[in-house]
Amino acid sequence: MQHKDRVLSAKEQRAVFKRLLAYTKPHIKTMTFAFVLLILATGADIVGPILVKIFIDDYLTPRVFEFRALVILATTYIVLHLSAVILNYVQLFTFQKVALKIIQQMRIDVFSKVQKLGLSFFDRTPAGGLVSRITNDSESIKELYVTVLATFVQNFIFLIGIFVAMFYLNAQLAFFCLFLLPILFLLMQMYRKFSSRFYADMSEKLSHLNAKLNESIQGMSIIQLFRQERRMRKEFKDINDQHQKAWMKSMKLDGLLLRPAVDFVSILALILILSFFGITSLNSPIEIGVLYAFVNYLDRFFEPVNQMMMRLSLFQQAIVSAGRVFKLLDHDELAPTQVGDHSAKVTKGEIEFKNVTFSYDGKTDVLKNISFKVNEGETLALVGHTGSGKSSIINILMRFYEVKEGEILIDGQPLQSFSEAELRNRLGLVLQDPFMYTGDIKSNIRLYHEHITDEHVEEAAKFVHAHSFIENLPNGYDTEVAERGSTLSSGQRQLLSFARTMAIQPKILILDEATASVDTETEEAIQIALEKMRKGRTTIAIAHRLSTIKDADHIIVLHQGEIVEQGNHEELLKQSGLYHKMYLLQQGVEKEVGIS
Template sequence: MEQNNVNLTFKDQKDTLIRLLKYALPFKGLITIVILMLTISTLTGMATPYLVMIFIDDYLTQRVFPDNEIMLLIIAFVAVTLGGVIATYFQRYFLQYLAIRVIQQIRIDAFKKIGKLGMRYFDRVPGGSVVSRLTNDTEAIIEMFIGVLATFLMAAFMMVSSFVMMIILDIRLALFASIMIPIIVLVIAVYRKFSARFFSYTRQLLSDLNAKIAESIEGMKIIQVFNQEDRLQREFRKINEEHFDYNMRTIRLDGLLLSPMMNFIYIIGVALILGYFGILSFEGAVTAGVVFAFIQYLERFFEPINQVTQSLNIFQQALVSASRVFTLMDDETLQPEQQEKIDKKITDARIEFKDVTFSYDGKRDVLKNISFVAEPGETVALVGHTGSGKSSIINLFMRFYEFERGEILIDGHSIKDYQKEQLKKNVGLVLQDAFIFYGTVESNIRLYHPTMTFEQVKAAAEFVSANGFIERLPDRYKHKVLEKGAAFSSGERQLLAFARTMAVDPKILILDEATANIDSETEEEIQSALEKMRKNRTTLAIAHRLSTIQNADQILVLNKGEIVERGTHDELIRLGGIYNNMYQLQNRV
């Protein structure tokens, strides 16, 4: 499983928060409305205890109830309360709208970054972990914007306004109440230190769970064939137990340092203030309205603190989740970049490898001084035992990995110097396992090329003889395709992949054992399609079935990353080396 640095320092958290808030900057107008609504709701909350104090001291204790004044006081109370309700509604509505917009943009940016990541990244990071970052982690960020930021902003407004009102009522008592603030800050600091660690582990374990689930679903056939259900369940249960353990640690921490501790501090504060008013009453009169108002403002001073502490766990989760998303977005394991030094078209499609040496890990070379030429229109086949370096040659040519030693040339120019669009347009790839997207037959052949017409789609299918089975489908080219083309045979999926490749009419064709998973009955049809596809195109083909590449213009035999034999089929048979041995083994009756 992927491992990350799970200990976020205070600086890490601060930087993550600032970066999150920057996503909200484009919505300045919306933020202004939210702050305005927060101000109104806070001011109305401060006004109601003051109105009640006036009623108690000026009317209730005096037993004087003038109709006009009481009616105005009631109207004012109702208007203030109603205004607060309306302002709170719009504040929450616009804040949620803002949160969804922000997360929408974060997801778009993260998904865009995934498209730029190189194959090295996906070699080390499970797919389930990547999915977890774009789903679970971004959902946690939404909760922060909706629940936490609103709480924090309102808390700031309420604490300041409550403190101001307490100063107006009694400055000595207000200063006395402020002594408890350092205690609260200390509690929050301790909570932040431990909770950040627990939440980081929890999110990582949740990511591991998603990775394990995705891996199990993807490999369910193998799991069932090899009777590995119990082993997978044990592994899943272990990760699940660890996730449960860290969740419980968080719950115990919340129970100790959040609401109970804040309530205890609040009760101590109320007791001290009531004691102060009791002592003050011996020296002079203290009105019931002032006592009521002061207690109300003290409660409004502590209530947002309590709400903030209750939201700290969500806040911590959101920061950890945001940090994981930003880690993905900041990852520098990118696709090899094109220098784009030349604005040149690929015309002849002559391919040349010159002394190319390559290592995946920087330690062990998987390719060693690979040199060969594929002349325009030629087919060069790559054969060899597993691990000999065949796929690595294709990976480098397709620019899935960067190479540092040697040169790969197309028409005499470095492959690194061509514009990316020029390469993608002129190089077609057919993999051993044809990947079919959810959608329709037409969308899989078109593959979202907006300028491609239906006539071009149909012509590509006819060119590779895929139109036969497509026309037999209920909706033909509009037929719905299940995920990965599950309802199609392997041969039908491969024909769709051929049509997809031919639809863009590439000058260079890369075949990664395109017939490996094809049954004998379908192989003749596939071979006929391949023959047409290779005609007048420079082709690099990986082959395990040597019978499929006997007509290749040149066959390269690889062993441990080196080309050890080269020539035509007949030449290699006469040589009596590795190729001849492989051929005899495959054709032994």
């Protein structure tokens, strides 16, 4: 599901820019130092044409060549030029160093925020779009700090210095030149108004590209299996064409309102200056040095204006990208957190649901008035057809989502009174499709818990009968795991997930179709391991194969989010209800394929 980003208003863009500037506060001392260097460098650069003017009017025109004075003048000019070069290098390096630190912090802020968001947010947001915000958008913001702001500040101070020098040379002409500023300001405002629309469209299309690319890579096996390459190429091409069209619109705007428009204004300004000196020369002599200095300053005036206009496109891209990033940072759909100061502890592992109703979207209830209790050390099995609400019970017990109505208790304490760390350390979850990280086997079992030693890792692997296959790998526990564990079989990944869970020694064990991806031979070994794992632990198991939960203390049968039957295996068979039908159906299938 793609979300279309709204074009920011002028007021919102100003707010975004102020927020970007707020990131500079921790670096205010360093930036003040860079500003001082910038002012000194600008002053040294501005004085150059005045020295040339003095040489022309005081020495060259009257043909007065005093060696000592000319040496001092030439030396001063060279020293000022070299000083300007050195100071500009240091201040630019300082500005960019600060800029990189700022963008580094911003990326950490965005990534940290993503880690805190609730699963409901990820249910509706494409992964590729999030990647685009963390990478592409932050890269655009980096250009703002590294290139745009430094250029704008440097050139703004330079323009002020040029006008000061112009007023020093000829106040009347400098005053006329001030009328150029409203024209340039109008050009900038027109550019910002139209470009904001184009860059918002470009950023959105880039997010769609990343989302489609991520989807294609993740589902490559399905794409190739069902020969969907042509369709995916067409969909990718369509989005890519839309992105290219958005770029073309921005390029046309850049070609019209950036350098060509500024060059036209600069020609008008040159005509103004030459006309002024031409008319003045009819009544009184003019100083050639002053004419040279004005023309030189005019050329220097429009060069920074051109630089700022050319970087205005980067500025607008950064504002649009920052708006998208801040929208993510301000998103309030956080993962559920502990309520109250009292942090409850899981001691026995008793679980109780009291009239729990839950909805993912706030409209359609997927669980309706669910109530049950699991005593310490007991095993509860959840069965039902696809979509009956089995996994939803697990999701809200793990507190991935908040319940709509009702209450969940662990050891008599409300679920929200437990800290996230307590729940994650005391509740062990094994999913049907376990996720493997890049790294070695050892790190995938330990998951970087410092208190879990190599000995504990090996003990956990032996406990779930994973040690034998790990030992047969090329480097044993140090064998590198490919992305998502693609080089391992589904059964091997499942065994590793069991070992990962047992390594933390949970008090409550939650199994979500834990044996669905395991072959019959491996399942037998896992059933033995599960029997050991369940001892002394409260267990909730979602089971597709009813034969695996015959010995459960209690079985709940769900249908369309409601409990329709409950009891142990024998009791449910005697009821001749939904469980009985499911059991007979599976028994028939197993006999048909020769499974005993």
